Amino acid sequence: MNILVFNSGSSSLKYKLFSMPEGKELLGGEAQKVGPAMTASSRIVHRINGVESIHKVPMTNPAAAFAEVMKLLTAEQAFPIDAIGHRMVHGGTFFTRETIVDEAVLATMKRIENLAPIHNPPSLQIVESCQAQYRSLRQVLVFDTAFHSTIPDYASCCPIPSRICRKLGIRKYGFHGTSHEYVCRQAAEFLGVPFEEFNAVSCHLGSGGASLCAVRQGCSIDNTMGYSPLQGLIMSTRTGQLDAAIPLKLLSLYGNDYHSVSQFLNSRSGILGLSQKYSDIRDVLAETNENSRAVTDAYLWRIQKYLGSYLLYVGDVHAVIFTDTIGETMASVRWEICANLSCFGIQVDYAVNSGEQLKLPADIASADSPVRVLVIQTDEEKAIATKTYWKLN
């Protein structure tokens, strides 16, 4: 069965076609610079059999991007498409597992669009386009929040008046769930531990968003993101955890304009806010001045604190897992985060960790480290294809 996976961003649309159940990637690509202001430079970077081709086509919105990608795949006639899997960032409390699309599901998704106002609407546009143009193709939604539906009440509830929680659906949802679950399963398999017995802390450190996940017996029991992706670690342009007096003071300053405050906290803060120059921690790490060192210190400190929190919370941990762009490629980040954590049974082998050709999945812990430290390449699209396949079969 061939499953086409869509992973939609605010101005891009990634896609991969997998042959399931083997999980073999047949082709893939990305529609880039999708949006009215970027139409002149919109293009699809397409990959098949290791060969890349560029197709310049105007794409004013996600629906247009979807249409162009499907046109390309249909024209190629390389592989049939049997089903589609979509990454959905937020399913609220309505969707705690992957779900087959029907009218009722679409209606509910439209109602909760605002839970992830940047990510959910473009994904939904593609689902609706597919419903309209390819009715026979079954579609499955796979939610970032689903893996975290097992976070216990004491960690997910919000101690504010219940009428406010009920009205706005306030609780901790957690994000990057598809990635965290995927790497934890990979890690469990790597270590030969049954997934339902596996305890770990998964560190999804991307160049954009980032989160840690505490996993006990194969279930998520906490995530550093919360009700929104704004909570937790210092990210490329997001603040992460901060005193709520700050958004309140900003609301006063901006005359109650929550859009401006949201913009400030989501798009102008984090590493960009601290460095006033770069949003990517790799660029900050490449500099050696005092300010860059201070930004790096703050970034690493926050991760180390959360890692300590989760290591104590999970208890007997099998592994710490590093994944996504920064987690997979930045040896210095992994080393600094794990420094001083022998009290949690963690010892990283400096030489293995720093090895130039680190082949993933890799175990960078020293031989006598009771807790293993793994570096695993995440593949959210493959995880979505796998979930889609098993949902339909």
Place this chain on the structure above:
Amino acid sequence: MHVLVLRPEMNTLHLSVYENQKRSELLATELVDYTDYLEHPGELSGWIARHIPAQSFDVICIRCLFGGQMEGPEWVTEKTIKHLEQLIAYSPVHLPRVLELIRVLQQTFMPIPIVLLFETAFFKMLPEREKIYAIEYTQAKELGVERRGFHGLFHMAACGRTLHSKEQCPVRTSPRIISICLEPISEIAAFFGNRALITSSGGTVLEGLIGEKSCGQIDPGIILDIAREIKWGPEEISQVLTQKSGILALVGKAVTLRDIFLKKSNACKRARDVFQYQVIQHCGAAIAVMGGCDKIVFSGKYAALGEILGPWLLEICRPVMRYQQRPITYEILYEPIDRICADMAFSSFLSQKKHTAS
């Protein structure tokens, strides 16, 4: 020797007199709505003189919530007063009251010396990476919010006791201490190498552990959605988050931190589970940044809850003890804040006297 300890809070001024070497206070009273009296200094000094005979103390000690970079104990001089006046922008409600109190006390009880103790002193050397929030530097300065603690005096007393304890591990000269101050708004700090490394608190009560009425740490996205969907302004939101949230919101009625450990209702159990989960979070962070832990010390109004939390936390820390190959012990500092202030005032007075004599 006797010390008059004053603790100005939101609406109430607590006063107590302690004698050196005696554990219990000789006298304790409070004046509710004392801020009304501050506008009439003569009435305030009259009230104090009626309730606290001038001959009953040799030193006056005021507990201050904020002192900037001042370490304390700080004996009041004109220079001190000028320094505090410059800090008013950072503590616009509390510091003016402290300054007015100093003026009234100086008028009424001159020449009895006045010493100030600052809750912020313990956190003076908090590392920059701990203090800052990830927002633009200029905006951060304008907002004037950086992470600091609120119960420095309890932490100072708790850590000081451990540092001077004969039972301290002889191999380690600088013990790694987790100080847990159990109050209506509790606070956890990590103390190592003669400084505080982390605090669970924020720049205000809107970060940190769940309080009796305050929410503690909350996702900033929630603030924005409340503003957008319910259309409340910042003051209204702040009021709800600081006065109608926390344990009050979970239990549905006003109960204390002690109550949630002693009462058996499901609502109290839920609040207890939330509190304990947060304690684990902050203790885990403390252990990570210190590279281990040697001692956990409980203090505060509800210090006695350490008798429940201590054994429980040691069980949670069992893997850490195994890996660091050293035990963690816990201790409880039962002294109330006024006794701690009195002890610090005594100590400072005697040390100053010794310095003057030499």
